[in-house]
Amino acid sequence: MHLIQNFPFISIILCLASGVVSSVLSGKNAKRLCISLVSLLGILNSMVLFYVWKTKESYTFMMGHFPAPWGNELRIGVLESLMAVFFCAIMLLSLCGGMKRIFKDVEEEKTNLYFVMIDLMLSSLLAIIYTNDLFTAYVFVEINTIAACALIMIRNNGHSLVAAAKYMIMSLLGSGLILMALSMLYDLSGHLLMSNIKEAVAQILPGSQYEIPLTVVIALLCVGLAIKSALFPFHSWLPDAYGFSTPSSSAILSSLVSKAYIFLLIKIFYRVIGMDVMIDHKITNALFFFAVIGMLMGSLSAIKEHDIRRLIAFSSVAQIGYIYMGIGLGTKAGMMAALFHILSHAASKSMLFIAASGLSEVSGNSKDFTDLKGSGYRNKIAGIGFTVGALSMVGIPLFAGFTSKVYFAEAAVNASTSKMAIGMVILAISTILNAVYFIRAVISIYTPRNEHFIVPGYKPAVTFSVAMVFFIVLNFVLGIFSNPIMDAIEVGLKMFA
Template sequence: MPLTYNIPMFSILLVLMSAMVIPFFPKKSWGLNLIRGVEVVVAALSAVLLVQLSEAGESFTYQMGHFPAPWGNLLRCGPLEALLALTFSLVMLLSLCAGAEDIRRDVRADRQGSYCLLMQLLFGALLAMIYTDDLFTAYVFIEIAAVTACMAVVAKESGRSVVSAIRYLIFSCLGSGLVLLGIALLYCITGQLLFSSLEQAVLELVASRTYTLPLVVSALLMTLGLSIKSAQFPFHAWLPDAHASATTASSAVLSGLVLKGYLIILLKLILRVYGPSLLATTYMDDLLFLLGLTGMLFASVAALRQEEVKGMIAYSSSAQISYIFLGLGLGTDAGLIAACYQILAHAMTKSMIFSGAGAMIRASNGGHYWSQLRGAARRAPVGGLAFTVGGLSLCGLPLLAGFSAKYCLAIAALDAQWQTAPALFGLAASSVLNAMYYIPAILAIWGRGGEGEKLPWKWEREGALVVFLLCNVVLGTAFGPIRDLIQQGLNLF
């Protein structure tokens, strides 16, 4: 076995072990430097793994411990998993760098070490969700991600953040309950928990036409549960306040990464458990498509009415998540590729927008409303540029990540059946709605007026925002190679 096959296990173990040592640091400020250093290492290892697997055109499974399944556990990695791990590592690192100043301001000094521990546990849970080949292990880390995400919201310790975290926890528990019921039902009729074993068991049940109704019910329960946890319309009521009330780094990570982690599990269920054919015969793909189509429109309309910058960005997140559901609901290989491209594009873009907004809020004496943010980009030019480029990207400006993702979805929609016309209409209408709230916001932040003073230059913040911008351009211009890499990963999924 090549040494690089240990990278998934080592990455998860390194992240979790680094979280455990943070409480023993004599200076709690060291915790933030440690977790950012670990994320640099994980990103480098993921890049090495991605290069090797893409060149070899292979995937592999890694047995945890000395016990085989079902008592032991398996990790699985191919080009797609390595690409996701690299993207998540970069976004986590850049979000914590861009939001470091707000962490020091918003989180009490004696609890900043605990905050770093929580963020590292959250990162470890996301990596495990990417790599795991076991459905119940995926559920365990779904719960770890949910609990740590709620704590990340309440870390600011304002009245609004506490209420938002409680609402977040209630919705998360509801989603988790549905997922657990679906897993229990699926285990009862198959006796399997590994994705590869589940795939074979489900194929046998479909061929024998037995337990068809329980199979459909289990798929429906897990789909609805993951939809709630990923803030898909109409289950997004908890999202705006949770993201708007959290500190900048938490908002960027929650929107850019946590919501995507649940969708990666949904992608695994579609490809490696139920299969596209079963979803098509039971019309589950139509449900995903309709959820995506309605969400991308209604959430965008809700964003139009927001007077608070983070509230608008949060509703925009729900709309962008709907693009992923739209791609999954097309029921084609091209649709799955488009959904994966949207995961990458939105993870990078939305985290950049939240980070840029955080810099402008800080330059406006903490003002969160558009009336207070007028001229904020002049006082925090790099943050204003990040917000501007991110907003234009989501509007579909060419050469940026959002355009490539929408182009990929449009190509996939042309190969669909009855979904072609509704999908193209939804993409066009959603892009117009995005422009209707992002362009006025961009004009406002670059206008004159408003209160505040020029934000002092900080290398960690400005450097992170510049890297965010470069990554967004790379996702927008390297469309062909990235799409081919995703396709190769899905073929080996």
């Protein structure tokens, strides 16, 4: 085995080890270790991506070299390594962009604990992406839940504590459903490794003896992961969780955590149950139904908001609906569009949350649009970043969001007649609604007013400005140079299945 094939496992272990070390460091040293770690893991996983792209084959890594059913393993292909690289990049930019606010919002003696949670969060994200074992996935889902809850409540004010409580209750409900499903699936198949379960499912289906238990398992898995990823109508925890945590936490939660759960669901579709089985059980139709409603309801809720961060949060409900719509189409084109939108939305939404914090900083720390008027002039780089993110969400050409919507439209055209009509109409209506609240927000931050908020000699932090520049460039790269990325997704999806 080549050394490079060990990098995914090493990445997960390094994150866990870094969390232990950071617990005894000062806040500043924990920050340095965390930033260095995320950068290093981005490089290591980029090398893995290059390796699997060159070989055109996925491979498995047996931890401890014990084969199934006793051993545990990772499975690495183009899609997994692409997601790992992207997640590391977004986490690095989110941390750098919101670094100043982390040290303002978090008590000094707890700052190192914030970075401990970031380390645990990244380890769980990478494990969910790479694991080929369902129980391991569940363990790291729980680690992810605990870390996410800590990142929300670490501000230690009334709003963040209530938001964390809501998040924990809903998340534990989702986790409970997932655990019940895994217990039943293990009883049906006798396996925990994904590939082995798929073989067992293929053997038990023809007799139809276990049709009803398998249907229950599929329903529990989909509902559990839908709750954790905030698919409508399971989104009630989302606005407060994203709206009252630190900007970096909001960016990470919205762009990475929810997407990791969706990625796990896609793995279950292809690698555990089988896409054909999912379509036969009408699960894709159910997801499509709730997705299109979420696309509308998320946008309608955002239109009512006067708080910029809650507006962005409700927008996430609509954008998660886009991803589930692509999955619900039940076609290869729909799944590829959904996977591309995971990248597109992660890049745009994290930029919006970080930019919103910069606009709020020069507006008396207010998040109300009345106070934010003129903030685009007071913090120019934040204004530009927010505008780029907003235009991307609306679907203006050259931006990442426009390319996503083109892929969704193409996938809808090639779907069944009923889904094609519904998909195209909802895409059009959702785009109009997106324009209503995002363009209103952009106009508001560039409306000259409230000069008393001007801070003489104000300059944004260097890390904030650098992060904004990279976010903007990334958005344009996804929007203009999408073909190579879609090629990688297509190759990765073939390996995935």
